[in-house]
Amino acid sequence: MILTKYGGVIRRYREFLPEIDDKHIVTLLEGNTPLIKSININKIINRDIEIYFKYEGLNPTGSFKDRGMTMAVSKAVSSGSKAVICASTGNTSASASAYAARAGIKSFVLIPEGKISSGKLSQALAHGATVMQIRGNFDDALVITREIAKDYEVTLVNSVNPYRLEGQKTASFEIIDELGAPPTHHILPVGNAGNITAYWEGYKEYFDAKKIDRLPKMLGFQAEGSAPIVLNHIVKEPHTVATAIRIGNPASWQKAVSARDESDGLIDSVSDEDILKAYSMLASMEGVFCEPASAITLAGLIKLNKRGFFKKGDVCVLTLTGHGLKDPGNAIKVSKEPVVVPCDKHSVLTVMGLA
Numbered sequence: 001m002i003l004t005k006y007g008g009v010i011r012r013y014r015e016f017l018p019e020i021d022d023k024h025i026v027t028l029l030e031g032n033t034p035l036i037k038s039i040n041i042n043k044i045i046n047r048d049i050e051i052y053f054k055y056e057g058l059n060p061t062g063s064f065k066d067r068g069m070t071m072a073v074s075k076a077v078s079s080g081s082k083a084v085i086c087a088s089t090g091n092t093s094a095s096a097s098a099y100a101a102r103a104g105i106k107s108f109v110l111i112p113e114g115k116i117s118s119g120k121l122s123q124a125l126a127h128g129a130t131v132m133q134i135r136g137n138f139d140d141a142l143v144i145t146r147e148i149a150k151d152y153e154v155t156l157v158n159s160v161n162p163y164r165l166e167g168q169k170t171a172s173f174e175i176i177d178e179l180g181a182p183p184t185h186h187i188l189p190v191g192n193a194g195n196i197t198a199y200w201e202g203y204k205e206y207f208d209a210k211k212i213d214r215l216p217k218m219l220g221f222q223a224e225g226s227a228p229i230v231l232n233h234i235v236k237e238p239h240t241v242a243t244a245i246r247i248g249n250p251a252s253w254q255k256a257v258s259a260r261d262e263s264d265g266l267i268d269s270v271s272d273e274d275i276l277k278a279y280s281m282l283a284s285m286e287g288v289f290c291e292p293a294s295a296i297t298l299a300g301l302i303k304l305n306k307r308g309f310f311k312k313g314d315v316c317v318l319t320l321t322g323h324g325l326k327d328p329g330n331a332i333k334v335s336k337e338p339v340v341v342p343c344d345k346h347s348v349l350t351v352m353g354l355a
């Protein structure tokens with residue numbers, strides 16, 4: 001049997017994306033990620049609804065950013081750009097530097113000093129980016145990168161670059177193509193607010209193309225200490241264990257609010273404690289290892305479910321935005337400690353409860 005070769009999100013969804021010459025496509029075969037049906041968590045939370053995880057941690061650099069980066073870097077290359085720049089809480093920098101390496105161009109990344117997980121930092125370094133740790137937060141870094149990109153020949157690849165959102169919307173297409181229908185609810189973490197905007201665009205485009213006849217409600221979640229949209233004001237010093245979404249002034253704020261309102265959805269917040277509980281549940285009960293920012297989706301679903309938000313038959317898709325291996329420190333902190341055992345069979349059997 002001859003299998004059709006997978007060519008990444010641009011080739012798969014070309015008719016819905018900005019035009020690009022085949023020779024300019026920069027891809028690491030991102031997308032095509034699994035939609036995993038929850039079994040064990042679904043059972044204990046609510047048997048009347050269906051829960052699916054869109055596991056974006058299985059993208060080439062371990063996060064959803066690759067869907068947008070293939071589009072943004074391809075466009076940068078096609079316009080002759082020789083360098084990209086971004087501000088990042090870690091994942092954007094990992095993705096930008098990988099795609100820049102693939103394209104043979106330079107990458108510059110600005111990250112908040114000491115506030116990104118080691119996995120993400122190692123990626124940007126390994127891919128050869130010039131990594132600048134600033135004594136400020138993500139929002140400060142984004143201001144600087146935007147100014148530089150305005151005045152110098154270096155392409156900004158944060159989600160304010162419209163091609164990023166174009167690529168990211170392909171996740172909605174994949175979900176519909178797989179389920180055969182849109183979910184009733186789509187739950188996402190909200191940081192810089194690009195992804196919830198992109199997903200909503202994707203759903204609307206499939207609706208306009210008559211591939212679906214209804215739209216899901218978009219449910220976004222921010223961490224309590226970094227919840228500008230929920231509070232309706234800028235948070236000057238955002239804090240949360242979910243460093244990926246430690247953002248106090250999201251660039252796509254208004255677009256996320258529109259996605260919320262147009263879809264009759266909501267944007268709410270949850271505590272760090274609940275984020276970490278959900279993070280442990282996903283890994284230990286479902287075998288799905290994601291980073292804390294991703295687990296906020298499950299924490300949010302649990303919060304809403306407790307107040308009777310869902311109806312029988314509802315289908316919820318939760319985007320798990322990044323892989324757990326990006327941030328192993330948190331996993332070690334919240335899990336059972338490894339046991340030190342003398343080097344003999346009897347001691348091992350004792351710990352196993354079989355002696």
Ligand code: F0G
Nearest residue numbers: 088089091092191192193194195321322
């Ligand atoms: N989840 C993860 C794992 C992320 O890395 C991010 C954003 C989000 C969720 C939020 O998505 O910004 O589109 O609302 N990370 C950016 C970065 C800010 O620099 O890697 P958003």
